[in-house]
Amino acid sequence: MRFTSKRRLDDGVLERDFTLDGIPGILWTPGASPSPAAPAPLVLVGHPGGLHRMRPRVAGRARHYAAEHGFAAATVEMPGAGDRPPMPGVERARADLLRARAAGEPVTEVVDRLVLPMVDAAVPEWRAAIDALLELPEIGGPVAYEGGVIAVGVRLALVEPRIAAACLFAGSFVPAATFAEARQVSIPLRVLVQWDDEGNDRQAALELFDAFGSAEKSLHANLGGHTGVPQSEMHEGARFFARHLR
Template sequence: MHFTSEQHLDDGVLARDFTLGEIPGTLWTPASDAPLPLVLMAHNNGLPKADPRLVARARYTAARGFAVATIDAAGCGDRPRSAAAEQARAELRRAVQAGRPADELDELFESLVGPLVADAVPEWRATLDALLRLPDIGGPVGYSGGWAALGIRLAVAEPRIVAAGFFAGGYVPRAQREEAHRVTVPLLFLLQWDDEGNPRRRALDLFDAFGSKEKTLHANLGGHTGTPAFELEDGCRFLDRHLK
C-alpha cells in the first residue's frame, strides 16, 4: 500500500489517497492515540470513491472515531472499463429510458452487478489485509454501504467483519440473495419505502433471509435518494455498539 496524497480536513479528519497495486482507494482517519476500529465503506454497485455522498458519509463516520476506507471497483472511477461491462451499462440505460419496470431488468442487472461483485471481493480482502497492517488501525472491522451485494459476499467470506450496515437501494444478484442466510453478523438494513428502482417486496424478502440473530430494519418514506440525514447518526451508533 502506497499513500499518494494527504489532506487535513476542517473536521479534524485526515484523508489519504492510496494505491494497492492497481487498486485506488481513500482512507479517512481522526486524530487518535490508540489504534482505530475500521469501517469498509462501499457505494452502490461500485460508484466512484470520490462520489460526494460517499465522501460525506466517510468523513462523518471518521469524525465519530473510526478509520474509514473505500476503493474503486474495477471499471469504476479512473480504472479501465471492460467492453462487456460497458455493453451491459448501455443496455441497462436504454431499458431504463424506455420505462421498463425494475423487476423486468433482472438479467441486465445480473450481467453487470454479478461480475462486479465477483471481481471486487478479492480486492477488498487484499485491501483489508493491507489496512490492518497499518499502526493506526487495529479493528474490529465493520462494513457500511449502499452496495449490499458486495457487503453480503464480504460478510460471508470474511470472518474479520463483525457487523454490517446495508442500504437496500441497489440490485442484489441471485447468488447473494441465495447466500443471505449465511450472513450472521449484527445487521442494520435501511430501506426507502418508495424506492422507484428497488421493489419493496424484494428488499423485505432479503431482510427476512438474513441469518443474523440481531438484525434491524429502518424503513423511511421517500424515493431512492431520500434517506433521512438522521440515519447517518443512527448508523454510527450501530457501529459504536459493535466496533468499540
C-alpha cells in the same frame, strides 16, 4: 499501499488518498491520532463506483465516523468505474438493463450479468484493502461495512470473517444468488431501504431483509427517493457500529 496525498480537514480528520495495486482509495483517520496501543476500528464505506462523483457523499459519512466516533474509515474505487479500465461485459449488461426496463421485459438474467461479475471482482479487492489497512499501526480490527452495492456487502459479510457488522443500503438490483448468500450471513446487520426509491424494488428489499440468517438484524425504511437517506441514519448507524466494534 502508497499514499499519494494528505490533508488535515477542519474537523481534525486526516484524509489521505492512496493507491493499492493500481486501485485508487481514500482513508480517513481521527484527529486525535489513534495509537498502536489503542488502534481504531475500521469502517469500509461502500458505493456504486465513480469516486469522483461519489466522493462528497462517501466523505461525509467517513468524516462523521472518524470525527465523532474515532473510527478509521476507508473506501476503494469499484472495478470498471472511475479511472479504472472498463469491464466490457458489465457495460453491455448496463445498456441491456436500461433497454429491458424501457421495454418492460424481465431483467433477472441481465441483473446477474451486471452485478455478479462486479461482486466477483470487487470483493477480493476490498479484502486486499482490509489486509493493507490493518497493517497500518493506527488501525486495528474489527471491521464494519456500510453502504452499497448490497450484493457486494452480502458477499463480504459472508466470506470475510474480519467483518463484524454491516449496514447495507438496499438500493440496487439483487441477483437471485445474493438471496442464497444472505441466508448464510450471520453477523449483526442493519438494512436501509428508501420507501420510494425510483430504481429499486421495495418488495425485493423486504424479501432480502427476511432472507438474512443473522440473529440480530434491523430494517430501517425511510420515506423518500434513492438519495434521500436521512442524516439521522448515519448517526444511528455509527452508534450501531460502536456497539459492535468496541
